[in-house]
Amino acid sequence: MTSEAPTTGGETLLRPGSARRTTGHRSPTPGLSSEIVGQSAERLRILALLYTFVFFMAAYFPPLLFSADRARFFGKFILWGPGAISMSVALLVAVATRSPRIPLPVVMSMGLAFQVASSYGIAAAEFLEEAGLNMNIRWLGLSWVAVWTLLFTVAVPTRPGRAVAGALLSVSSVPVLVGIAIATGNTTFRPDPMQFFFWLVFPYLLVVVMAYVGARVVYALGTEVSAARELGSYHLVERLGKGGMGEVWRAKHRMLARPAAIKLIRPLASGDEMPEVSEDARRRFEREAQAIARLRSPHTVTLFDFGIASDGAFYYVMELLEGCDLDSLVRRTGPITAERAVYLLRQICHSLSEAESCGLVHRDIKPANVFVSRYGEDYDFVKVLDFGIVKPARDQAETGTLMTQGHAIHGTPAFIAPEQALGRSDIDGRADIYSTGCVAYWLLTGQLVFTGQTPMELLVHHAHTPAAAPSTRTELPIPPALDQLVLSCLAKNPSDRPQSARDLSQQLALVMPGDDWTQDHAREWWARHQPV
Structure with missing residues (x-):
């Protein structure tokens, strides 16, 4: 089982306030980063x-x-x-x-x-x-x-x-x-x-x-x-996070003033040897990166560039965001209102709907991979991150990706769909619908759908245990229709869930009209709780 999103204590791909010392001024020692x-x-x-x-x-x-x-x-x-x-x-x-x-x-x-x-x-x-x-x-x-x-x-x-x-x-x-x-x-x-x-x-x-x-x-x-620390036209400035399979760095283009975030993903190697990247792995990486680059939803993190470093690491160059992920948001301020949750969830659906239309499945939707930010003049603007383990839904034969070992279970145990937990190969966009339901549960209650002492225990729960209604896990009011919609997303049988991200977005719109949480509400919240 793998989850390849590097973390920074819950926040990813952000411009951290603590980095101002090292990034806000030219280095006093030319030649040293x-x-x-x-x-x-x-x-x-x-x-x-x-x-x-x-x-x-x-x-x-x-x-x-x-x-x-x-x-x-x-x-x-x-x-x-x-x-x-x-x-x-x-x-x-x-x-x-x-x-x-x-x-x-x-x-x-x-x-x-x-x-x-x-x-x-x-x-x-x-x-x-x-x-x-x-x-x-x-x-x-x-x-x-x-x-x-x-x-x-x-x-x-x-x-x-x-x-x-x-x-x-x-x-x-x-x-x-x-x-x-x-x-x-x-x-x-x-x-x-x-x-x-x-x-x-x-x-x-x-x-x-x-x-x-x-x-x-x-x-x-x-x-x-x-x-x-030179990758293509980019210079690595500061490491923002590190995970089991890779790292996220703040980077700077050598010619342009544009900052960026670079995710390094290292192929597995035996012992201390430098991994050898096969031609097949290179082609698959390029196909995946090109597939991600085709995504144009404003709610999908923008991919600027990609390549393979001299040490065999694959890297993606993405936009650098200001804000925090949904994991940090809830941990910092507690569960959010149903109106705001629907507002954020529909933006996630916008990103996933386009991915579905391109035949792609994210496979690791979770709060840490959904970023909420101030984006220009927009507040509470969602960006879906980490399409790094994305998989073409039509490719049923391939059970692994170039970044992970074959026959591994991809995803995060607390947010994984039953079919992923069972290791099935016929994964489609409805797995992302289940994970989106887990994200909704987290936003509404501040709690995970299931807890367990081990990852395996979590997998068993997701595969077999019915979920409790969100309204039973929080004191905040949740409309009955939204309660039932979240439970339908968490159905064990993919056929019982909303069948697409577009379908889920439409049902969310029926549950709660879009004007229940406005930009004025979002601007006021950000003025009070601006993440640092």
């Missing part, structure tokens, strides 16, 4: 919080425990001030990385300032205390600044030139602060110029070289990842 730079910002936040915690515990916590040390440490600003400043910068950066109002380029520039400030804080703690430098006269070694600089360069990738600038400014903290300590007489350390250079300058120039090499390696890997 916005998502990789966004991940760098998250690592920057972790480094900032880690720095604050470790620095406080190492430099401030011990003096707080002992009164003598407390008086000495906090009695001189030069001992506690630089560290306090660097920790304040770290906390400021940590907050900035979580704020959607601060552009990503500004955050990364703040990260560079944090790298320098934190290095000066470390050097100050090591060399400005009177005993600190005196204890290390015989063997200075490398400061912790060197370790911090290399860690920062690898953890937060950026352009090599920018990384070198940050590393130079960071390691300059050691000779600068040691020079200040010498000039102020805060130490007995008195190296001659040659010793000063080879002890306090030259080793840190080598650290900068190492940082540059590390930055180039990380940057090269990042650019390779970004290049691998």
Whole structure:
């Protein structure tokens, strides 16, 4: 049994509000994708919080425990001030990385300032205390600044030139602060110029070289990842969801300003080997994509393009929608009124009716595959998604598709038609009518038709257990005629259901006139409950 719709916690093919950070601005690091730079910002936040915690515990916590040390440490600003400043910068950066109002380029520039400030804080703690430098006269070694600089360069990738600038400014903290300590007489350390250079300058120039090499390696890997995200004329920007068989990505056309959603579907392969795509599989994929591309219903998600990636993954390029799917809608706001349910269901029927006329069966109608959106000036505009396992109704001999294993049961257990659950090959559009009835049940009651501990238990229920009337599962009023129509959609025998999507739409219109839920009602609802 398969259900191939990647999910994002219930929402699919949407422009997520959380993606504004990585998609609303040009990447501050050319060559790296916005998502990789966004991940760098998250690592920057972790480094900032880690720095604050470790620095406080190492430099401030011990003096707080002992009164003598407390008086000495906090009695001189030069001992506690630089560290306090660097920790304040770290906390400021940590907050900035979580704020959607601060552009990503500004955050990364703040990260560079944090790298320098934190290095000066470390050097100050090591060399400005009177005993600190005196204890290390015989063997200075490398400061912790060197370790911090290399860690920062690898953890937060950026352009090599920018990384070198940050590393130079960071390691300059050691000779600068040691020079200040010498000039102020805060130490007995008195190296001659040659010793000063080879002890306090030259080793840190080598650290900068190492940082540059590390930055180039990380940057090269990042650019390779970004290049691998090119599919035809589209660049993958951000992953929106992932499922067992594929992924959904937000994408951008390289020449046009049009955003898109790309669904990647990977053929099954044994072990870790890259799947081999046969010529027959390619032809079947092309036939399916061309069949979907013929659909012109405004309530079917628009297919822009399709193809096969270099790793054998099939991909569809579709319009990017703003809104939420019916699964998220009901989970967020509860069951909807009968008037609105009929309004949405008739739009689903419009999409399925055209698919039927082209000889296609969707086979996976479910709330997560029905998107409700603001579409131009229209509100509560329905788009049916994921025709990825669509099957020609006339092709009775073929029991599998190129994306799934042969002899598998296609669909989602909670919304599957009895004939699909029983593995019958003579599936037609009436299977979609049954699934649409399950969607209606969900909209009206906020509950599934059947529940079970296992997928197999759900299949058995759909195949043999009569459904309870929706009106018995909710406190909201449901007209008796609509109650009976939903039950007729859920009939075990396909002959007892509405025989087509057009037939179902007409019966819905008789149950409840179309003006019971208007655009004014929809606009008012969206103003109150606009999905984020």
